[in-house]
Amino acid sequence: MSTEGGTKALVAALSANLGIAVGKFVAFAFSGSSSMLAEGVHSLADSGNQVLLLVGGKRSQRRATPEHPFGYGRERYVYAFLVSIVLFSVGGMFAVYEGYEKIVHPHELENWYWPVGVLVFAILLEAWSFFTAFREAVKDKVGHGWPAYIRRAKAPELPVVLLEDTGALIGLVLALFGVGLTVITGDAVWDGVGTISIGVLLIAIALVLAVETKSLLIGESAHEEVVAEIRDALVDHDTVTRVIHMRTMHLGPEELLVAAKIAVNAEDTATQVAEAIDAAEVRVRRAVPIARVIYLEPDIYSAEKEAAGEDPFATPGGPPPGAH
Secondary structure, X not given: OHHHHHHHHHHHHHHHHHHHHHHHHHHHHHHOOHHHHHHHHHHHHHHHHHXXXXXXXXXXXXXXXXXXXXXXXXXXXXXXXXXXXXXXXXXXXHHHHHHHHHHHOOOOOOOXXXXXXXXXHHHHHHHHHHHHHHHHHHHHHOOOOHHHHHHHOOOOHHHHHHHHHHHHHHHHHHHHHHHHHHHHHOOOHHHHHHHHHXXXXXXXXHXXXXXXXXXXXXXXXXXXXXXXXXXXXXXXXXXXXXXXXXXXXXEEOOEEEEEEEEEEOOOOOHHHHHHHHHHHHHHHHHHOOOEEEEEEEEEOOOHHHHHHOOOHHHOOOOOOOOOO
């Protein structure tokens, strides 16, 4: 669902932004409005971002290789992180600079009806793009609030498009506000103020995207409810009596790695243990189909070992051997 919906939202956003960018640059050429220039660059940056996400989605589907044995699923996160950098530098910082220049060196706004007409047209196109992404995200967020959905989403495309379109709609209103006040007051400084406001908005959105995609790049575990489903599927209370400890990590939005130490009966033969592991993997994949890679280590349960906790030297990210 998330991949198909994300692609649909990306195509809609790309189509809208390309049309809007052309209109904004035309309006800038006829009016000299810095808000329109900033908004034109913003739409151009958004178009490039959607192309990056489409490319990332395509490249992530490549088959695993000996050099990359877990596949290329995380490539979608790499391209989403690049989007945050483009939005910050090309969109946000350029708008702040252009707004500052307009305030320091104001010049008269010409043919004001061009930017106003283009902004109204752009709001309509952005609204179409936003509601396309919104409809797809509603199917994907499964009862969570929007802030929680942005934080929890493992597929980056829909959250990125939602944040971009939200920022674009607010930015258009700010641009309309700046141009309108410039026309009413005759003071071009308001156009610069609107432009800086757009830049600050884009920088804030870019930082949110950077934080969320960085977390995905580092490697996030499955959601709590998915972890609970995997634990329940591993234990059959016959050959597998409990899960001693387990870790999960997303290799991509629809690919999950599961590594667990499971308790088996001390009197079981090697054949019985192997069969128990095979059966447990089948149960997990039936319960959680995205669990593509599963590593299970059989062990004999010890209450003393459980009470002592995990060995910190054997924990990824823990102190190295020999540390004190």
